[in-house]
Amino acid sequence: MKPLPEKVKGWIGNTVITEKNVITVEKGLWQNFCASVEDGNPLYWDEKIAKSYTGRLIAPPAMLPSWVVHNEWDPKKENLNRPMELHFLLKEALDLPLGIVTNIEMKFYEPVREGDRISSEQQLVEISDEIETKLGSGRKWNIEVIYKNHKNKLVGIQNMHFLGYKK
Amino acid sequence: MTKLSLSEGISLPELKSTTSVKSIQMGAITSRDWAPLHSDQNWATEEGNLPDIIMNNYTINGWISKYLTDLLGPSCRIGSIQFNIKKPICPNQTMVFNGKVTSKEPIDDFRSWVFIEITISVSNEIATSSLVKIAIDESGKGTNSPWTLDPEEWIP
Numbered sequence: 589m590k591p592l593p594e595k596v597k598g599w600i601g602n603t604v605i606t607e608k609n610v611i612t613v614e615k616g617l618w619q620n621f622c623a624s625v626e627d628g629n630p631l632y633w634d635e636k637i638a639k640s641y642t643g644r645l646i647a648p649p650a651m652l653p654s655w656v657v658h659n660e661w662d663p664k665k666e667n668l669n670r671p672m673e674l675h676f677l678l679k680e681a682l683d684l685p686l687g688i689v690t691n692i693e694m695k696f697y698e699p700v701r702e703g704d705r706i707s708s709e710q711q712l713v714e715i716s717d718e719i720e721t722k723l724g725s726g727r728k729w730n731i732e733v734i735y736k737n738h739k740n741k742l743v744g745i746q747n748m749h750f751l752g753y754k755k
Numbered sequence: 756m757t758k759l760s761l762s763e764g765i766s767l768p769e770l771k772s773t774t775s776v777k778s779i780q781m782g783a784i785t786s787r788d789w790a791p792l793h794s795d796q797n798w799a800t801e802e803g804n805l806p807d808i809i810m811n812n813y814t815i816n817g818w819i820s821k822y823l824t825d826l827l828g829p830s831c832r833i834g835s836i837q838f839n840i841k842k843p844i845c846p847n848q849t850m851v852f853n854g855k856v857t858s859k860e861p862i863d864d865f866r867s868w869v870f871i872e873i874t875i876s877v878s879n880e881i882a883t884s885s886l887v888k889i890a891i892d893e894s895g896k897g898t899n900s901p902w903t904l905d906p907e908e909w910i911p
Contacts, residue, residue: 617785624781625814626772627821631829641829641902649833650786650816657787671788692812693837695911699902741906 684752726753767854782814834911838885865899
């Protein structure tokens with residue numbers, strides 16, 4: 589069994605990747621997503637109805653991670669992080685070129701609204717010893733992402749469980 | 756106040772929806788997921804060793820949320836969602852959503868947490884299983900929306 593690289597050991601329990609000011613939340617973006625899943629919840633579409641529940645329109649919670657994903661091309665930025673950059677760093681550090689998501693958990697706190705700018709912190713919670721699976725040999729890991737709005741209020745916590753492997 | 760009575764053990768009405776290449780691509784692109792296995796059929800089959808493009812996890816999450824809020828109305832508030840992807844969902848497949856209330860617990864005198872198991876089946880096999888924790892108004896008057904809970908009372 590290969591030992592865990594020191595660099596990876598140092599990531600456990602720590603914030604490795606931080607994203608800030610990626611994009612500004614806009615209702616046009618979230619309504620495109622709602623259309624793709626045929627979600628007519630008036631909290632995402634109807635100002636009058638939303639006012640009586642959430643004060644004003646809110647974004648669908650399923651889109652929370654989307655607000656910290658960079659465009660693939662940006663006129664002012666280079667070397668943009670990939671979505672869930674820490675997962676890719678782990679695959680590279682461990683020489684495990686393939687990876688799948690096995691389990692996802694999301695908790696939602698303050699709703700996300702138009703004009704919000706969401707930041708995120710990716711932490712490596714735990715990583716397994718080497719294992720053999722039907723897909724190949726590899727390791728399992730759990731990344732926790734903490735999302736806050738530009739007022740530093742907690743908007744969500746995501747836990748993603750991955751299997752990284754090679755054939 | 757919700758459109759549906761949610762007592763422990765009750766099953767939710769079934770929902771069916773058939774996917775297409777366009778709907779899976781739309782879900783991926785509008786959720787800002789640029790990975791080619793969700794939008795590029797050539798990449799998915801030739802590089803990804805997949806039968807076709809597959810629905811991304813944000814879109815699955817969006818469909819589960821839509822299934823619940825279509826039934827329960829805007830007063831219900833999703834606290835958390837946990838799901839396992841067991842099989843990929845591809846174009847031209849009919850997704851069948853089923854839900855069952857597994858347990859409830861009070862938040863206060865007027866509002867409850869409801870735990871609902873939801874499955875998405877494709878070709879009679881479970882593609883995704885999930886557990887969703889939602890808060891509902893049980894006052895019967897519609898005056899105690901969980902959206903009005905103070906942040907310190909909201910523990911999803």
